[in-house]
Amino acid sequence: MIKGFKNELTEQIADGSVKKG
Structure with missing residues (x-):
C-alpha cells in the first residue's frame, strides 16, 4: 500500500x- 502511494x-x-520545466 505504501509502495503504491509512494509510486x-x-x-x-x-x-x-x-x-515547471
Missing part, C-alpha cells in the same frame, strides 16, 4: 517537474 506521489512530482 503515485513520485508520478505527481515528476509531472509537476515536467510542467
